[in-house]
Amino acid sequence: MKLALGSDHGGFRLKEAVKEYLEKVKIEYEDFGTYSEDSVDYPDFAQKVAEAVAAGLFDRGILICGTGIGISIAANKVPGIRAALCHDVFSARASREHNDANILTMGERVIGRGHALEIVKTWLESDFTGGRHCGRIEKIAEIEKKYCK
Numbered sequence: 001m002k003l004a005l006g007s008d009h010g011g012f013r014l015k016e017a018v019k020e021y022l023e024k025v026k027i028e029y030e031d032f033g034t035y036s037e038d039s040v041d042y043p044d045f046a047q048k049v050a051e052a053v054a055a056g057l058f059d060r061g062i063l064i065c066g067t068g069i070g071i072s073i074a075a076n077k078v079p080g081i082r083a084a085l086c087h088d089v090f091s092a093r094a095s096r097e098h099n100d101a102n103i104l105t106m107g108e109r110v111i112g113r114g115h116a117l118e119i120v121k122t123w124l125e126s127d128f129t130g131g132r133h134c135g136r137i138e139k140i141a142e143i144e145k146k147y148c149k
Contacts, residue, residue, distance in 0.1 A: 001027055001028070001059045002027075002029065002030075002059050002116065003028070003030075003050045003059065003062060004030055004049045004061040005018065005019065005032060005049065005050060005063075006039065006046065006061070006071075007033075007034060007042075007045060007071075007108075008034055008040050008045055008065045008066070009037045009038060009040050010108055010109060011032075011062075011064030011066065011068075011107070011108045012034055012036065013108060013115055014108035014113065015062075015064050017116070018117070018120055021117050030052075030058070032048040032049050042065045042074060043071075045071070046063055046070075046074035046083075047075075049075065050075040050078035050081045050083070050103060050129040051078055052079040052104050053080075053081060054078050054079060058067050059102075060102050060103065060104070061083075061103040062102070062103065062106075063075055063083065063103055063105045063106075064105065064106050064108055065113045066087075066107055066109040067110055068087070068105040068106045068107035069107070071083075071105050072084070072085040072103075077143070080141075081103055082100060082102055082104050083101065083103035083104075084101035084103070084104060084105065085105045085106070085107075086104055086105070086106065086123065087106065087107065087110055087119070088109050088118055089118055089122045092103040092104065092122045093122050093123070093127070094124075095123065095125055096126035096127060096128060097128060097129045098133050098134070099136075100103075100128040100137050101123075101135070104119070104120065104123045106119065110131060
């Protein structure tokens with residue numbers, strides 16, 4: 001698995017913790033920034049990661065900002081992206097199993113490091129279950145096609 005990572009200044013420290021975890025479990029990643037806690041705009045990093053995932057250059061992505069909300073909204077503007085804001089393990093698992101989420105978003109100011117790493121672990125270990133969920137994913141893609149002309 002190869003991951004694309006990104007954050008704004010509000011998610012920088014948590015992104016660094018995620019990188020440490022990924023190195024520990026030997027998962028390849030590329031960090032698209034930001035590279036410090038200096039103020040930046042989250043849509044810039046959401047777009048970079050989302051476009052890389054949508055293009056198939058990475059299997060999945062993880063994006064982090066202060067709340068996880070803004071970066072999730074921005075990432076979901078890229079066709080083919082299903083970014084899921086998760087602040088609990090159940091949602092992380094369901095976002096993969098039911099929604100085939102290809103980007104996980106979190107908020108550094110909302111959850112602690114330990115809990116966030118459990119969410120990342122669960123999200124990475126969970127797979128799309130297919131079945132009845134396939135038709136729902138196809139409907140999402142149809143909505144996207146309707147508005148992305």
